[in-house]
Amino acid sequence: MSQENNSMAGFNTSSYKLPNTSLWQKLSHKLQKNWKSAVIFIPFFWLLLFFLAPFFIVLKISLSEATIASPPYLPMVSWLDEGIVQIKIVIDNFAYLWEDDLYVDTYINSVRIAGVSTFICLLLGYPIAYAIVRAPQTTKNILLLLIILPFWTSFLLRVYAWIGLLSDQGSINDLLLYIGIIDEPIRLLYTQFAVYVGIVYTYLPFMILPLYANMEKLDLTLLEAASDLGSKPFTTFLTVTLPLTIPGIIAGSLLVFIPATGEYVIPDLLGGGNVLMIGRVLYNEFAANFDWPVASAVAIALLLVLVLPMMLYQRIQAQEVEAKQ
Amino acid sequence: MSQQDSYIDRPWMDPEAEPFIKIQGITKHFDDFIAVDNIDLEIYKGELFSLLGGSGCGKTTLLRMLAGFETPSAGRIFIDGIDMTDIPPYQRPVNMMFQSYALFPHMSVEKNIAYGLNRDGIDKHEVKKRVEEILEMVELGPFGKRKPHQLSGGQRQRVALARALVKRPKVLLLDEPLGALDKRLREQTQFELMNIQSELGITFVVVTHDQEEAMTLSTRIAVMDTGRFVQTGTPTEIYEYPESRLIASFIGNTNIFEGRITKNSADHVTVRAKNPECDIRIDHGSSVPEGTKVWVSVRPEKIKLSNTPPVTKAPNQLRGIVSNIGYLGRLSTYHVKVEGDTNIEVTSPNQIRPKDGAHAFDWDDEVFLSWDDSSAAVLTK
Numbered sequence: 001m002s003q004e005n006n007s008m009a010g011f012n013t014s015s016y017k018l019p020n021t022s023l024w025q026k027l028s029h030k031l032q033k034n035w036k037s038a039v040i041f042i043p044f045f046w047l048l049l050f051f052l053a054p055f056f057i058v059l060k061i062s063l064s065e066a067t068i069a070s071p072p073y074l075p076m077v078s079w080l081d082e083g084i085v086q087i088k089i090v091i092d093n094f095a096y097l098w099e100d101d102l103y104v105d106t107y108i109n110s111v112r113i114a115g116v117s118t119f120i121c122l123l124l125g126y127p128i129a130y131a132i133v134r135a136p137q138t139t140k141n142i143l144l145l146l147i148i149l150p151f152w153t154s155f156l157l158r159v160y161a162w163i164g165l166l167s168d169q170g171s172i173n174d175l176l177l178y179i180g181i182i183d184e185p186i187r188l189l190y191t192q193f194a195v196y197v198g199i200v201y202t203y204l205p206f207m208i209l210p211l212y213a214n215m216e217k218l219d220l221t222l223l224e225a226a227s228d229l230g231s232k233p234f235t236t237f238l239t240v241t242l243p244l245t246i247p248g249i250i251a252g253s254l255l256v257f258i259p260a261t262g263e264y265v266i267p268d269l270l271g272g273g274n275v276l277m278i279g280r281v282l283y284n285e286f287a288a289n290f291d292w293p294v295a296s297a298v299a300i301a302l303l304l305v306l307v308l309p310m311m312l313y314q315r316i317q318a319q320e321v322e323a324k325q
Numbered sequence: 326m327s328q329q330d331s332y333i334d335r336p337w338m339d340p341e342a343e344p345f346i347k348i349q350g351i352t353k354h355f356d357d358f359i360a361v362d363n364i365d366l367e368i369y370k371g372e373l374f375s376l377l378g379g380s381g382c383g384k385t386t387l388l389r390m391l392a393g394f395e396t397p398s399a400g401r402i403f404i405d406g407i408d409m410t411d412i413p414p415y416q417r418p419v420n421m422m423f424q425s426y427a428l429f430p431h432m433s434v435e436k437n438i439a440y441g442l443n444r445d446g447i448d449k450h451e452v453k454k455r456v457e458e459i460l461e462m463v464e465l466g467p468f469g470k471r472k473p474h475q476l477s478g479g480q481r482q483r484v485a486l487a488r489a490l491v492k493r494p495k496v497l498l499l500d501e502p503l504g505a506l507d508k509r510l511r512e513q514t515q516f517e518l519m520n521i522q523s524e525l526g527i528t529f530v531v532v533t534h535d536q537e538e539a540m541t542l543s544t545r546i547a548v549m550d551t552g553r554f555v556q557t558g559t560p561t562e563i564y565e566y567p568e569s570r571l572i573a574s575f576i577g578n579t580n581i582f583e584g585r586i587t588k589n590s591a592d593h594v595t596v597r598a599k600n601p602e603c604d605i606r607i608d609h610g611s612s613v614p615e616g617t618k619v620w621v622s623v624r625p626e627k628i629k630l631s632n633t634p635p636v637t638k639a640p641n642q643l644r645g646i647v648s649n650i651g652y653l654g655r656l657s658t659y660h661v662k663v664e665g666d667t668n669i670e671v672t673s674p675n676q677i678r679p680k681d682g683a684h685a686f687d688w689d690d691e692v693f694l695s696w697d698d699s700s701a702a703v704l705t706k
Binding site for chain 1: 392393394413414415416419420421423425427428429430431440441444445488489492
């Protein structure tokens with residue numbers, strides 16, 4: 001009996017298991033085939049949830065009408081009587097930005113400060129990245145660590161430290177007075193200069209790291225080949241090194257330029273009221289004026305200012321690649 | 326024929342010829358490591374000189390010192406009578422073809438080739454003309470506008486060669502010029518290189534680890550090991566008259582017998598080999614006195630195989646059993662186990678097609694080996 005049972009059980013399980021396993025195999029095969037897309041999907045889902053969704057909320061607010069309430073704007077979609085849906089899109093906020101010189105000037109000022117800072121970062125960061133690439137392996141790791149080291153201290157703390165350095169009674173003025181170069185303290189803090197110092201100091205690693213990553217791939221025998229063909233070191237730099245490191249320059253510049261344009265803390269702490277950048281205007285609209293729609297419009301306009309040139313650049317690049325093929 | 330004429334292809338034999346490249350006591354240290362150890366070398370105009378050796382033997386370092394990428398720790402380098410030791414690479418009349426080709430990836434083939442000419446400030450039309458000429462020579466006429474990544478390995482190799490040749494250097498340095506090519510392309514390119522070299526009369530210095538490449542290309546070869554020259558000579562000299570076991574086994578395959586000189590007369594030497602015990606007669610004299618321990622090299626292709634025993638007993642004879650056969654098509658390699666459990670390698674050309682797949686010598690056949698007095702070479706180290 002038991003034997004019969006066993007054989008029956010054996011028969012049963014095998015006959016039932018077969019489709020089960022094949023289903024499982026199919027599933028796991030599909031999973032294996034799709035695991036790459038799954039891996040990509042997770043971060044995309046994250047960005048969708050916490051970047052794209054808030055963006056659309058901000059976009060919606062920027063197209064709404066301000067009011068004194070909580071939240072301080074009128075809903076875009078409202079139900080009227082008799083089941084009619086009213087959608088009200090207000091572009092006044094954007095028109096207001098365009099008409100008021102304050103905003104236009106602030107945008108221009110932000111882009112200019114960010115642009116100049118990016119250029120200074122490039123001038124400083126390029127030779128540093130190059131030196132790190134050419135350093136011996138053990139030194140290389142130490143140098144890279146030193147580049148990342150400032151991140152171990154709070155960003156805010158480091159900016160405050162600059163106040164201590166730049167103020168009228170600060171270390172720099174003390175030193176200059178002591179040496180005797182100046183007779184009375186020079187004004188460093190709350191100037192555009194201080195803002196440049198702060199931005200360049202803070203964002204320099206973001207320039208160096210992508211440049212380093214790009215230069216690391218540069219085949220040094222190409223430089224030898226250029227030299228062998230009669231090229232002096234500086235000509236080699238212009239004709240070989242520079243063109244081949246352009247991707248690194250672009251990546252580093254974008255990483256510095258984009259956050260620097262919207263920078264709030266540095267101009268606020270080091271520039272005081274004297275340097276107006278878009279981050280501060282945005283904060284004022286949002287926190288002081290409590291005008292969420294205009295604040296949102298400022299944010300959206302900033303995004304356009306930053307994204308449009310990038311898209312244009314990408315398009316030109318794509319066209320170039322196509323033309324090559 | 327005058328004495329002078331006979332030196333045309335062998336300028337190193339001519340006592341009056343002035344060497345084109347003179348390397349004097351060149352040494353290169355990297356920290357504690359001695360890459361090149363006190364080397365002297367003279368290379369003559371129009372030579373195709375090969376530096377041959379395994380990896381880490383210092384051949385590339387020596388080449389890089391000729392190009393100017395490495396500064397010698399000691400010694401001088403003269404090219405065409407001018408001291409080049411302290412002259413930077415971009416001022417040397419020397420061009421190099423890199424092992425990786427080192428083509429500029431962001432420039433077209435034309436621009437790569439024109440690069441060196443433009444640095445010399447040569448007139449635009451002249452540059453264009455010379456680029457076109459050299460592209461024709463390396464048969465890449467239609468590829469001028471392409472980028473390096475759009476070319477095959479063989480085409481890239483030719484661009485690299487064209488780029489190095491277009492400046493008409495006094496010396497062309499080639500670092501493993503054929504290393505990245507497949508076998509068929511390599512053989513074809515070898516002959517192209519030789520044709521170009523003899524056409525242009527430029528002195529070539531080639532670094533290679535491939536002994537076959539060195540043998541076919543070179544007028545002379547310097548075999549390097551641990552930073553020194555082990556032997557310098559023509560391919561024939563190095564192959565037929567190796568001076569040491571290292572050379573004999575590095576260049577081609579060989580059988581090495583250990584033994585002692587039993588008779589040393591003016592025109593021949595007899596060596597009593599042990600393991601297998603046999604007498605080996607060599608038809609050239611040796612400076613080593615009788616009784617000295619020496620080694621004898623006998624190349625596999627110089628040994629004759631036979632099914633029948635020799636009529637008379639003489640030196641240079643062995644008896645054995647075929648233990649392994651490698652059929653390579655044009656020739657076969659046999660391993661013959663002789664007395665003392667030693668395997669002797671013999672190669673013989675397959676002149677007759679085997680009938681029904683049966684080879685002239687089969688596994689476990691008893692065979693008789695013999696070779697000529699002129700076949701063996703005495704090695705003293």
